[in-house]
Amino acid sequence: MTPTEDRVSALRPQLEAWRRWLHQHPELSFQEFETAKYIVSELNKLPDLQVSQLTPTSVLAVLKGGKPGKTVLLRADIDALPIHEENTFEFASKTPGVMHACGHDGHTAILLGTAKLLSEDAANVPGEIRMIFQHAEENGPGGAEELVMETSLMDGVDVVTGLHLNSQLPAGQVAVKAGPFMASPDMIELTIQGRGGHGAHPEEAVDPIAIGAQVVTNLQHVVSRHVGAQDALVVSITYFQSGSTHNVIPDTARIMGTVRTFDPELRQKAPKLIERVIKGVCEAHGATYVLNYEFGYRPLINTDWVAEELRQIALDTVGAGHFSEAKATMGGEDFSAYLEKAPGAYFNVGSGSDEHDSRWPHHHPRFTIDELSLETGVKMMHAAALRLAQPQAN
Numbered sequence: 001m002t003p004t005e006d007r008v009s010a011l012r013p014q015l016e017a018w019r020r021w022l023h024q025h026p027e028l029s030f031q032e033f034e035t036a037k038y039i040v041s042e043l044n045k046l047p048d049l050q051v052s053q054l055t056p057t058s059v060l061a062v063l064k065g066g067k068p069g070k071t072v073l074l075r076a077d078i079d080a081l082p083i084h085e086e087n088t089f090e091f092a093s094k095t096p097g098v099m100h101a102c103g104h105d106g107h108t109a110i111l112l113g114t115a116k117l118l119s120e121d122a123a124n125v126p127g128e129i130r131m132i133f134q135h136a137e138e139n140g141p142g143g144a145e146e147l148v149m150e151t152s153l154m155d156g157v158d159v160v161t162g163l164h165l166n167s168q169l170p171a172g173q174v175a176v177k178a179g180p181f182m183a184s185p186d187m188i189e190l191t192i193q194g195r196g197g198h199g200a201h202p203e204e205a206v207d208p209i210a211i212g213a214q215v216v217t218n219l220q221h222v223v224s225r226h227v228g229a230q231d232a233l234v235v236s237i238t239y240f241q242s243g244s245t246h247n248v249i250p251d252t253a254r255i256m257g258t259v260r261t262f263d264p265e266l267r268q269k270a271p272k273l274i275e276r277v278i279k280g281v282c283e284a285h286g287a288t289y290v291l292n293y294e295f296g297y298r299p300l301i302n303t304d305w306v307a308e309e310l311r312q313i314a315l316d317t318v319g320a321g322h323f324s325e326a327k328a329t330m331g332g333e334d335f336s337a338y339l340e341k342a343p344g345a346y347f348n349v350g351s352g353s354d355e356h357d358s359r360w361p362h363h364h365p366r367f368t369i370d371e372l373s374l375e376t377g378v379k380m381m382h383a384a385a386l387r388l389a390q391p392q393a394n
Contacts, residue, residue, distance in 0.1 A: 015374040019109035020091035026080030026098045029139030032057040048122040054151045057135040069127025069389040075162035076111035077104045077137035086365040101367040103165035110377035127389035142334030160344035169350030171370035174314040175326035176347045178307035180262035182300035185332030189292040190255040199247040208253035211285045222273045234260040260330045262299045298336040303343035313383045349377045
């Protein structure tokens with residue numbers, strides 16, 4: 001084993017302790033006050049770090065290395081989800097209705113471990129390493145946007161990277177992809193205004209349920225008939241609420257859904273295509289509508305050269321047998337905000353295993369991780385910080 005592997009293996013009990021404390025004490029987006037306080041207290045135990053809070057619920061640690069180099073930003077998200085945990089292990093959530101169901105407790109432990117290794121060898125670290133423990137990834141407009149737009153976090157940053165644990169990859173696996181990686185998670189909220197009436201006399205009403213059903217069906221044609229087969233666009237209607245009893249045609253129907261794509265141009269085009277369908281169906285049947293179309297996070301498009309560096313880092317760190325090319329996903333991530341200001345790339349670390357019953361999907365009440373993934377994450381983030389901060393990087 002290399003010296004780094006020895007140090008990470010020795011760090012494993014501490015990584016588990018950090019992750020399990022965080023798992024027991026989850027906090028929702030913009031409410032991570034105790035989480036931030038805990039992170040500050042742990043960082044303050046380490047040498048050569050400048051620790052501050054850029055917002056009341058986010059924490060920045062800065063290490064100025066002893067050698068010349070670039071400024072690298074490493075990111076971990078720290079918020080939890082409004083889900084009641086169904087796991088029964090001893091470190092399950094102590095907060096009813098809130099749990100770390102997406103691995104952010106693991107991300108935070110990984111970045112704490114990375115900070116510890118870097119701080120203990122500060123004289124040999126090139127450049128400046130900034131480590132942001134970011135609030136509110138799960139709740140738009142997102143903590144990354146706030147940090148990028150309202151603080152000096154990105155001033156002078158040359159490159160940025162971060163990771164996400166992935167329960168669908170084997171623990172210890174690393175997956176990297178250049179180019180489009182995650183989609184823009186935009187939102188549709190539609191109210192169709194009809195005219196209520198008796199269920200026995202539909203001819204006297206303007207039925208928003210029947211009209212809404214046609215809207216939902218016809219919205220699928222936006223993808224199949226208005227978007228090229230080579231272009232990725234998802235339109236999913238996930239909520240349809242109308243009426244209150246069996247014999248009354250209601251006045252209104254409320255519909256919600258999500259629109260996702262990797263293509264910034266197609267993203268701008270989608271609202272017009274969608275509204276054209278809604279307007280046509282509603283006008284054909286004498287209804288009116290109110291459409292609220294909200295843009296969420298931008299598409300996450302990895303910078304090619306940074307992704308290639310991470311690929312080489314993974315091959316050097318975990319070996320070809322534990323590396324795979326990542327697949328693009330229609331999930332969204334506010335890490336994309338950092339990529340508006342600096343080149344960078346986001347990657348996956350596998351956390352799934354049958355032995356630890358950790359293959360449950362993200363955002364599931366049984367979600368957990370194989371803690372081997374914490375070691376892999378630290379190895380990758382530590383190696384990425386040192387390599388990307390080298391003066392000759394790219």
